[in-house]
Amino acid sequence: MKVYLDNNATTMVDPQVVEVMMPFFSEMYGNPNSLHKFGTATHPALNKAINQVYTALNAGDNDDIVFTSCATESNNWVLKSVFTDLIVNGDKNHIVTTEVEHPSILATCRFLEEEGVKVTYLPVNENGIVEAHTVKSFITEKTALVSIMWANNETGMIFPIQEIGEICKAKGVLFHSDGVQAVGKIPVDLQAVHVDFLSMSAHKFHGPKGIGALYIKNSQKLTPLLHGGAHMGGRRSGTLNVPYIVGMGKAIELATTNMEEKITAIRAKRDRLEDALLELSNTLVVGPRESRTPNTILISIRGVEGEGMLWDLNNGQIGASTGSACASEELEANTVMLAIGADNELAHTGIRLSLSRFTTDAEIDYTITHFKSAVARLRAISSSFAIQKPTKGGEVQECELHH
Amino acid sequence: MAKNDLLGASLWDAYSNKVTTLMNNPQHQGEIFEADAESRGNKLIVADFGAESCGDAVRLYWEIDPKTDTIVNSKFKSFGCGTAIASSDVMTELCIGKTVDQAVKITNIDVEFALRDSPEIPAVPPQKMHCSVMAYDVIKKAAGLYKGVDASSFETEIIVCECARVSLGTLKEVIRLNDLKTIEQITDYTKAGGFCKSCIKPGGHEAREYYLVDILADTRREMDEEKMKAAADAGATGDFENMTLVQQIKAVDAVVDENVRQFLVMDGGNMEVIDIKKGDEYIDIYIRYLGACNGCASSSTGTLYAIEATLKEKLSKRIRVLPI
Numbered sequence: 001m002k003v004y005l006d007n008n009a010t011t012m013v014d015p016q017v018v019e020v021m022m023p024f025f026s027e028m029y030g031n032p033n034s035l036h037k038f039g040t041a042t043h044p045a046l047n048k049a050i051n052q053v054y055t056a057l058n059a060g061d062n063d064d065i066v067f068t069s070c071a072t073e074s075n076n077w078v079l080k081s082v083f084t085d086l087i088v089n090g091d092k093n094h095i096v097t098t099e100v101e102h103p104s105i106l107a108t109c110r111f112l113e114e115e116g117v118k119v120t121y122l123p124v125n126e127n128g129i130v131e132a133h134t135v136k137s138f139i140t141e142k143t144a145l146v147s148i149m150w151a152n153n154e155t156g157m158i159f160p161i162q163e164i165g166e167i168c169k170a171k172g173v174l175f176h177s178d179g180v181q182a183v184g185k186i187p188v189d190l191q192a193v194h195v196d197f198l199s200m201s202a203h204k205f206h207g208p209k210g211i212g213a214l215y216i217k218n219s220q221k222l223t224p225l226l227h228g229g230a231h232m233g234g235r236r237s238g239t240l241n242v243p244y245i246v247g248m249g250k251a252i253e254l255a256t257t258n259m260e261e262k263i264t265a266i267r268a269k270r271d272r273l274e275d276a277l278l279e280l281s282n283t284l285v286v287g288p289r290e291s292r293t294p295n296t297i298l299i300s301i302r303g304v305e306g307e308g309m310l311w312d313l314n315n316g317q318i319g320a321s322t323g324s325a326c327a328s329e330e331l332e333a334n335t336v337m338l339a340i341g342a343d344n345e346l347a348h349t350g351i352r353l354s355l356s357r358f359t360t361d362a363e364i365d366y367t368i369t370h371f372k373s374a375v376a377r378l379r380a381i382s383s384s385f386a387i388q389k390p391t392k393g394g395e396v397q398e399c400e401l402h403h
Numbered sequence: 404m405a406k407n408d409l410l411g412a413s414l415w416d417a418y419s420n421k422v423t424t425l426m427n428n429p430q431h432q433g434e435i436f437e438a439d440a441e442s443r444g445n446k447l448i449v450a451d452f453g454a455e456s457c458g459d460a461v462r463l464y465w466e467i468d469p470k471t472d473t474i475v476n477s478k479f480k481s482f483g484c485g486t487a488i489a490s491s492d493v494m495t496e497l498c499i500g501k502t503v504d505q506a507v508k509i510t511n512i513d514v515e516f517a518l519r520d521s522p523e524i525p526a527v528p529p530q531k532m533h534c535s536v537m538a539y540d541v542i543k544k545a546a547g548l549y550k551g552v553d554a555s556s557f558e559t560e561i562i563v564c565e566c567a568r569v570s571l572g573t574l575k576e577v578i579r580l581n582d583l584k585t586i587e588q589i590t591d592y593t594k595a596g597g598f599c600k601s602c603i604k605p606g607g608h609e610a611r612e613y614y615l616v617d618i619l620a621d622t623r624r625e626m627d628e629e630k631m632k633a634a635a636d637a638g639a640t641g642d643f644e645n646m647t648l649v650q651q652i653k654a655v656d657a658v659v660d661e662n663v664r665q666f667l668v669m670d671g672g673n674m675e676v677i678d679i680k681k682g683d684e685y686i687d688i689y690i691r692y693l694g695a696c697n698g699c700a701s702s703s704t705g706t707l708y709a710i711e712a713t714l715k716e717k718l719s720k721r722i723r724v725l726p727i
Contacts, residue, residue: 305458307484311415311426348458381432381488383462383480384455388434390462391548394450 002317003363007204007295008153008181008354009321013247014206020045020250021208024243032240033231042242049249053213056256057198058189064216066235067245071180072104074199074214075147077225077236078176079108082145084223086174087117092144098122098130100336101149102178118142127287128155128336132163139167145174150182150198154336154352156296157287158186165194180204184255185293186263190215197222202244206356207251211244255357262357267294269364270355274299276368280375286350295355298336301375302349303384309351312374318367321352417528418486419520421493426485431495433478435464444468445475448549452541459483459534461491463541465498465506467549472502486527486534493517494538507546507557511535512568532566532598533608539565563613566598571613578622586615643718644686651679655688658717663710672696674710677727685723688714692726702726 004012024045030038032046053065068074079095086092097109099121109119120138122130130148139146146168151158161177168175176197182188183198184205190198198215202208216222216235228237255262267289274285274297282302301309306322313320353367379385389395418426440447445466453460460482465474477495481488494514498506514535518526527534540554547554561571577583577592590597596615601607604616631650643654655676667673672695680687690710696702703726711724 303455303482305483305487308426308488311485314415315427348455381429381480382482383451383460384482386434386462386480388436388447388449388464390449390451391447394448394544394548396451396454396460 001363001366002319003359003367004319005353005355005359005367006319006321007356007359008156008352010203010209011206011356012358013203013208014251014254016254017207017247017251021243021247024246028242032242033229042240045246046240046242049245052249052253056188056252057183057215058191059215060191060218062218063190064219064233064235066214066216066232067241067248068212068214068236069210069238069241070203070212071102071178071199071201072212073225074197074201074212075102075104075176075178076108077214078197078199078222079105079112079145079147080225081223082174082176083112083115083117085221086144090144092142094118094120094140094142094144096120096122096135096138096143096146096148098124098148100124100128100152100154101147102153102180105147105149105178122148124336127291128152128157129159129287129291130164132160132167135164136167136171139171139173143171143173145176147176147178150177150179150188151186151293152336153181154350155286155298156181156292156354158182158291158293161195162193168196169194181293184252185295187256187259190217196220202248202251205251205255206358207248208244211241211248213248263294266355266357266359269359269361270295270297272361273297273353273355273364273367277371280372295359297353299351299353300349301351303382304375304378305348306350308378309349309374312378313351313370316370316374318370321354322350414528414531415485417525418489418531419518419524419526421518421520422486422489422526425489425492425518429479429488429492431478431492431499432480432488434480435466435476435478440466446549448545450541450545450548452537452544453483455482459487459537461487461537461541463491463495463498463545465503465545465549467503472504472549474498474501474503474506483534483537484531486531487537489518490514490535490538494535494542498542503546503549506542509539509542510568511537511539511565514538529566529598530600533601536565561613563611563615563618564593564595564598564602566602567594569593569595571618574615574618575622578619579626582626583619584623586619589615589619644681644721648679652676654718655679655714658714659710662713662717667696667706670695670699672699672702684721686719686721688722688724689727690724 024042028041030036030041032039032042050065057065059065068077095109095112095117097105097119113119122134122138124130135146135148146164148159148161148164150161165175174196175194177195179188179198179200181204183200195215196217199212201212224235224237226237231237231240271289274289277283277299278285280301284300286298310320310322435447437447446469448465448467450463451460462480464478466476467473468475477498479491479495481491494509497509497513497517515526515532543554543557546557562568563571563574574589574593574595578589581592583589583592586596586603589595596603599608601609602611602613602615604614643651646654659674664673673693674690674696675693677689677691679689692702696706699706707724707726711722714722714724
């Protein structure tokens with residue numbers, strides 16, 4: 001059995017999504033901007049997709065939801081254009097964000113710092129979220145933008161977006177949220193929550209890779225990132241990616257229709273898996289369940305290094321993930337784990353399991369069995385559980401490595 | 404960055420079969436207990452290196468025959484990734500049967516080499532090369548414990564890049580001999596900095612005492628200073644024509660300072676060098692008179708000849724001095 005439990009990284013494209021995309025490759029391939037029928041033939045499907053996205057997010061007709069290539073583009077767009085509009089051509093000079101954002105926020109902020117922008121990276125609490133009062137205390141007259149993720153990719157923890165939105169509204173500061181881990185997983189109602197900008201990506205909710213969107217409240221000013229043929233009302237140039245837009249529309253509709261039922265079903269499997277894994281001694285899951293996206297578990301297994309665990313899971317045909325030092329190309333420790341700060345060992349023993357609506361009960365059973373046997377094997381090798389103590393003088397005095 | 408870097412490396416696919424096999428089934432994982440070693444008349448040494456909070460930890464067990472100082476058995480325990488476990492396993496295998504003095508000569512390079520399937524192909528991808536370094540460190544620590552000396556006493560030179568075992572001395576020498584100017588060149592020539600990259604600059608996987616960026620900058624500065632000194636010395640000995648413009652101006656100034664300026668200043672004047680142009684026949688030195696020298700009759704006759712004669716004598720016979 002193969003089990004894919006890395007759905008926070010990317011998801012399988014729903015076959016129903018693939019089906020609606022297919023006609024727009026070799027049958028209806030016209031450019032939507034053309035005047036002829038080849039081009040205009042795509043309009044009904046594009047309009048449908050636009051309506052599907054607006055409905056799923058409960059966006060108003062005065063709002064813009066502009067299709068982009070992915071959330072990385074959407075995030076870059078907001079940060080760089082707010083920089084242009086309010087910092088270069090305005091009197092602001094400050095951006096507030098968190099330490100645990102996606103690299104498309106953090107790396108862009110570092111880039112803007114080199115351009116002279118002041119950036120505040122807010123710390124997270126022991127559950128890995130930023131508290132609203134913390135955000136409030138860092139907003140100044142010079143703050144151009146607050147950018148805070150809706151839910152965290154590693155922990156699944158949901159941030160207090162509603163409260164932060166109200167704070168930003170009251171202070172008159174633009175508020176952007178990276179909604180990549182929220183859209184399609186939990187209800188996102190843009191009438192109930194105040195955000196000026198919201199980034200999303202279709203491949204996180206069983207749509208195709210290479211398509212995302214940026215929500216812009218009340219069609220407000222935001223200088224384009226991509227200049228060109230003035231597509232999407234001039235907001236984002238580039239020939240419309242018709243099949244992918246159609247696919248994204250279908251995907252978000254499927255994810256948000258009867259959403260509570262879907263959430264309940266995923267949550268039940270997630271909780272069952274989590275309960276079973278917590279039967280193991282010396283384990284810890286980050287963040288209370290009810291505050292997390294319903295599909296995510298970040299579990300620390302004392303004495304078992306993350307990449308070693310992934311290796312054994314992979315041998316059992318189970319795909320999971322870790323942000324631990326050794327598993328990444330850059331050999332960096334997991335930033336979320338370090339930010340939580342409770343225990344350095346977490347940074348190297350974290351395993352993230354993220355389910356989807358396609359995860360089955362049989363897959364959960366299989367995972368529980370393999371996970372437990374992998375932990376048993378690796379703990380048998382682990383120095384953390386060795387009995388014979390080191391020779392006097394042979395102990396480790398302090399961390400001799402950097403992380 | 405080029406075509407082959409467009410997709411990130413597939414980390415696990417780059418492991419040798421030996422690494423994979425030993426990770427899945429390490430041969431020497433386990434413990435040796437003190438009572439058991441003593442019952443066989445042997446001494447047990449147990450050394451730790453790294454820690455769980457660092458992301459890597461290894462515990463090495465040596466059962467040593469005190470009569471011959473031979474490691475008769477060795478085991479390990481490891482908190483680490485696949486390559487850390489495989490490296491530890493091969494490390495213990497390399498230790499068994501060796502005397503402590505022989506074992507301490509085992510380096511991470513030996514460990515990595517023993518994990519290769521074929522001699523030409525590395526056992527692990529570059530960023531994993533560092534995993535075997537812990538093997539070297541823990542062996543030194545165990546040997547130090549057995550011999551009652553500090554582990555650092557086994558170091559004969561300062562190792563800057565542990566992955567490739569490149570010393571400070573080697574790096575400085577290679578930079579000088581090959582006139583290296585970039586970190587990439589250093590990596591091409593020595594392999595230093597080509598693996599875990601910790602030694603390139605601060606902020607990597609591991610804090611280091613020496614970084615390649617500093618060694619390069621320091622060595623280049625030393626080289627520049629030496630070159631300048633050599634150029635200045637050459638000025639006095641007549642290699643003026645091969646100097647750079649800046650060096651030539653400095654050399655002219657030095658000669659003027661020493662032989663001419665004091666006489667001009669005595670009369671309330673001075674001069675400065677404006678430019679130097681090298682022609683086929685002459686090297687023209689353009690000067691400007693300052694103060695009382697301006698308009699002084701001698702400045703275009705006697706004084707000028709004196710300046711030119713001095714420079715010709717001290718620097719080059721081809722010099723012609725042109726006041727502007």
